[in-house]
Structures are given as structure tokens and as C-alpha cells.
Amino acid sequence: MSNKIKIGISIGDVNGIGLEVIIKALSENQILDYCTPIVYGHSKVVSYHRKALGMTDLIFNVIANPDAANPKKANLINCWEEDVKIDLGVSNETGGKYALLSLEKATDDLINGHIDALVTAPINKHNIQSDAFKFPGHTEYLQERSGGGDVLMFMISEGLRVGVVTGHIPVGQVAPSISKEKILKKLVLMNESLKKDFWIEKPKIAVLGLNPHAGDNGLLGKEESDVIIPAVQEAFDKGVICFGPYPADGFFGNGTYKQFDAVLAMYHDQGLIPFKTIAFGSGVNYTAGLKFVRTSPDHGTGYDIAGQNIADASSFIAAIFAATHIVRNRKEQEELLKNQLRTGGKVIETAFDLKDDAN
Structure with missing residues (x-):
């Protein structure tokens, strides 16, 4: 056998x-x-x-x-x-x-x-x-x-890993769906997956803000100060090496993501648009947890x-190898x-x- x-x-x-x-x-x-x-x-x-x-x-x-x-x-x-x-x-x-x-x-x-x-x-x-x-x-x-049990939608590629707090829900439901407890669970789950599934001994995780400019000190929203920062701090206290919240646009635009083993986004498109822009064709959707x-x-x-023989199999091959x-x-x-x-x-x-x- x-x-x-x-x-x-x-x-x-x-x-x-x-x-x-x-x-x-x-x-x-x-x-x-x-x-x-x-x-x-x-x-x-x-x-x-x-x-x-x-x-x-x-x-x-x-x-x-x-x-x-x-x-x-x-x-x-x-x-x-x-x-x-x-x-x-x-x-x-x-x-x-x-x-x-x-x-x-x-x-x-x-x-x-x-x-x-x-x-x-x-x-x-x-x-x-x-x-x-x-x-x-x-x-x-x-x-x-x-x-x-709780799971994490985890997009992975050679140079970038992105997870999301909220998955397939309407944008209007994103802010009410985000809580300190949910972010904390996703951070712990991501940290465990990076260790167990990818053999990274001390993973370093970046957390994105929800609002433009990560709330701009409360001017553009309170979710960062009231929810995300407390979640990041509690996760850090529990041994998860995580930092943030970072403004999503500049974070990907200036390449800051390269300094981390993974990134936790607040919602689907916030994480998947940059991921697919950077890694489309070689990216893989992995369900952690x-x-x-x-x-x-x-x-x-x-x-x-369909049927035109022009579909690229690179991502599927990457999914098999992953x-x-x-x-x-x-x-x-x-x-x-x-x-x-x-x-x-x-x-x-x-x-x-x-x-x-x-x-």
C-alpha cells in the first residue's frame, strides 16, 4: 500500500x-x-x-x-x-x-x-x-x-497570507458583526494555523483597521479604538505576536505586508482585493481551523x-500542493x-x- x-x-x-x-x-x-x-x-x-x-x-x-x-x-x-x-x-x-x-x-x-x-x-x-x-x-x-467550530478563511500564497474576520456577508453588516471576541478568536486561530500548518515558530501578524486611515484617531470611526485595539492587546497578552490596526490602503501600497507572516483583514474585499491583485493565479483559499x-x-x-481551453490551472495546482x-x-x-x-x-x-x- x-x-x-x-x-x-x-x-x-x-x-x-x-x-x-x-x-x-x-x-x-x-x-x-x-x-x-x-x-x-x-x-x-x-x-x-x-x-x-x-x-x-x-x-x-x-x-x-x-x-x-x-x-x-x-x-x-x-x-x-x-x-x-x-x-x-x-x-x-x-x-x-x-x-x-x-x-x-x-x-x-x-x-x-x-x-x-x-x-x-x-x-x-x-x-x-x-x-x-x-x-x-x-x-x-x-x-x-x-x-x-470556528474557522478562518485564509488566503495563502508564496509571499502573502490574508485571513478575514467576517466572510461572505453584505458590506452593510460588517461593522455590526465585528467584536473584540470575534477578532480575538480569529487571531488565535490564525496563530495556531501558522504554527501547526505552516511550521512558523513565532508568527508575526498584522491587523488591519476597519475604517479609512484606521479611524484617524476616532475622526472616521470608533471601531478601532473601541474594538480592534483592545482585541489586539488581549491577543498579544495571550502570546499572539500581533500589531495594528494598520490603514489597509497604505499597508499594501507601501509593501508593509512583507514584514509579517500573515494579515488579518476585517472583511472579505478588504483582504481579498489586495491578495488577488498581488497573488492572483498562484493564490490558494485555505480553510483554517x-x-x-x-x-x-x-x-x-x-x-x-468555460470550454474555451484558456483557463489557467496554476491556482488549482497550487491548491493541490498546499x-x-x-x-x-x-x-x-x-x-x-x-x-x-x-x-x-x-x-x-x-x-x-x-x-x-x-x-
């Missing part, structure tokens, strides 16, 4: 670019050197996309369950039996239905330990809504499947370019802790002496 990490891949919306970037990613031979990929979908749907792209060289190994995966091939599990009508570039009920079937089966295997991590191709947050899926997106769905590892590319369904690295980091850290217990807690080398910062 192979010891290679098994990466489950949900196909996302069948009418979008999900299967295109999956096929392109798995056509890269280096992927199989690091992990065993298992796609959750259907062979006929995959075949349709392969023919549409003119990429018929990649042959999937169809299996019944992850235990049967061939570590030297791209594997595929059929998640339904019926034929599916593909309408490339169209958002419809079909796209949502089969995206959910793929996601459900992959998540079941992830929770039951049959695969080591999950990489999710993009879904459409509207057409996937049903009695079985009433969530703003992947993050909230996986949060509930994981047991409902889950019991399992889940990543995804930093783009959406791409209906406008999931593999994080799983390996967690496993090695668990082994080190077991060794420490066996030696009565005596530590000769720490995990951080043995690893470089892996992203």
Missing part, C-alpha cells in the same frame, strides 16, 4: 471551468510525485470535458473507493449513475445538483479518513442552494460538517471562458509530539528546527 497522501478533488459546477483546471492540473506529471489524486464526479462528464478541451491523453483510473486508488495514476470515483446534460458557460440547476453530489461524497470520505485532504473546484453559490445545501459557500458547509485539510483555487466558476504540504506538516508534527511523549517530554530538536516555512 502506498504511503502517498490521498487528495480528494470535488469537481464543482460541471458547466464551469472546474473540470478544465482539474484535467490540466492532473496532466502535470509532478503532481503524482507528491500525492495520489482522487476526483469525485463521473467518467462520462469528465470524458465530455476532455473531448471539449482536446485533452484526451489523460486517462483516469475509475475506482469504487479510495482504498483502490492507484498511486501512479489520476483516479476517479463515480458519484452518480445517470447521464448529465452539460451546458458549458450556463448557470443552471444541473450545475448545482452535481456539484453538491461530488462535494458530499468527497466530504464523507474526508471525514471518515479515507482521503487525507480535499481540494474543491469552484461552485456557484446560487444554483447549489437546496434543502441539502443552505450555506453561503464551501467554507460554511465544511465548517458544519466538521462539527461547527477545520479538523481536516481543505483548499481551493482563488477563482470562481469562470462561465465566461493541501499536500499542510497534511505532511500536520503528520510530521503529530509524530514529533508522539516521540516527545515516548521520551518523557524531553525535546532535543523542535519541529521548527527541522522544517523550513512551507506554504
Whole structure:
């Protein structure tokens, strides 16, 4: 039996670019050197996309369950039996239905330990809504499947990591949703993830303000003085090395972000606009705080370019490698802790002496 990490891949919306970037990613031979990929979908749907792209060289190994995966091939599990009508570039009920079937089966295997991590191709947050899926997106769905603990939407790349306090909510709800307790939880979660998942011994975190110019000493808002600063101070007192709040515009504009291991933004666009400007194409969406590892590319369904063979698979490839690295980091850290217990807690080398910062 192979010891290679098994990466489950949900196909996302069948009418979008999900299967295109999956096929392109798995056509890269280096992927199989690091992990065993298992796609959750259907062979006929995959075949349709392969023919549409003119990429018929990649042959999937169809299996019944992850235990049967061939570590030297791209594997595929059929998640339904019926034929599916593909309408490339169209958002419809079909796209949502089969995206959910793929996601459900992959998540079941992830929770039951049959695969080591999950990489999710993009879904459409509207057409996937049903009695079985009433969530703003992947993050909230996986949060509930994981047991409902707090999670952090964490965008990661080679030179930048950005988390957000509030996720997929309207801008008008951002300020009322921010509290000292919520910021503190996200800082603690980010700090733990940087140590456990990225092997950074003493992470340094920057916290952004909510208002322009970080409130300008109360002239442009009180959230900084009343909420954010007390949260930063309490987190620091708890051992989290964090600083702020920083005005978001100048912070990214003058490159201050390069001085930190991660950045905590107050809301979605405040963090993701600069992240995608700086790291688009190589960025990865990582859900920190889950019991399992889940990543995804930093783009959406791409209906406008579906079927045209022009979608860039770089972010999806990065998502596969990120999931593999994080799983390996967690496993090695668990082994080190077991060794420490066996030696009565005596530590000769720490995990951080043995690893470089892996992203």
C-alpha cells in the first residue's frame, strides 16, 4: 500500500471551468510525485470535458473507493449513475445538483479518513442552494460538517497570507458583526494555523483597521479604538505576536505586508482585493481551523471562458500542493509530539528546527 497522501478533488459546477483546471492540473506529471489524486464526479462528464478541451491523453483510473486508488495514476470515483446534460458557460440547476453530489461524497470520505485532504473546484453559490445545501459557500458547509467550530478563511500564497474576520456577508453588516471576541478568536486561530500548518515558530501578524486611515484617531470611526485595539492587546497578552490596526490602503501600497507572516483583514474585499491583485493565479483559499485539510483555487466558476481551453490551472495546482504540504506538516508534527511523549517530554530538536516555512 502506498504511503502517498490521498487528495480528494470535488469537481464543482460541471458547466464551469472546474473540470478544465482539474484535467490540466492532473496532466502535470509532478503532481503524482507528491500525492495520489482522487476526483469525485463521473467518467462520462469528465470524458465530455476532455473531448471539449482536446485533452484526451489523460486517462483516469475509475475506482469504487479510495482504498483502490492507484498511486501512479489520476483516479476517479463515480458519484452518480445517470447521464448529465452539460451546458458549458450556463448557470443552471444541473450545475448545482452535481456539484453538491461530488462535494458530499468527497466530504464523507474526508471525514471518515479515507482521503487525507480535499481540494474543491469552484461552485456557484446560487444554483447549489437546496434543502441539502443552505450555506453561503464551501467554507460554511465544511465548517458544519466538521462539527461547527470556528474557522478562518485564509488566503495563502508564496509571499502573502490574508485571513478575514467576517466572510461572505453584505458590506452593510460588517461593522455590526465585528467584536473584540470575534477578532480575538480569529487571531488565535490564525496563530495556531501558522504554527501547526505552516511550521512558523513565532508568527508575526498584522491587523488591519476597519475604517479609512484606521479611524484617524476616532475622526472616521470608533471601531478601532473601541474594538480592534483592545482585541489586539488581549491577543498579544495571550502570546499572539500581533500589531495594528494598520490603514489597509497604505499597508499594501507601501509593501508593509512583507514584514509579517500573515494579515488579518476585517472583511472579505478588504483582504481579498489586495491578495488577488498581488497573488492572483498562484493564490490558494485555505480553510483554517477545520479538523481536516481543505483548499481551493482563488477563482470562481469562470462561465465566461468555460470550454474555451484558456483557463489557467496554476491556482488549482497550487491548491493541490498546499493541501499536500499542510497534511505532511500536520503528520510530521503529530509524530514529533508522539516521540516527545515516548521520551518523557524531553525535546532535543523542535519541529521548527527541522522544517523550513512551507506554504
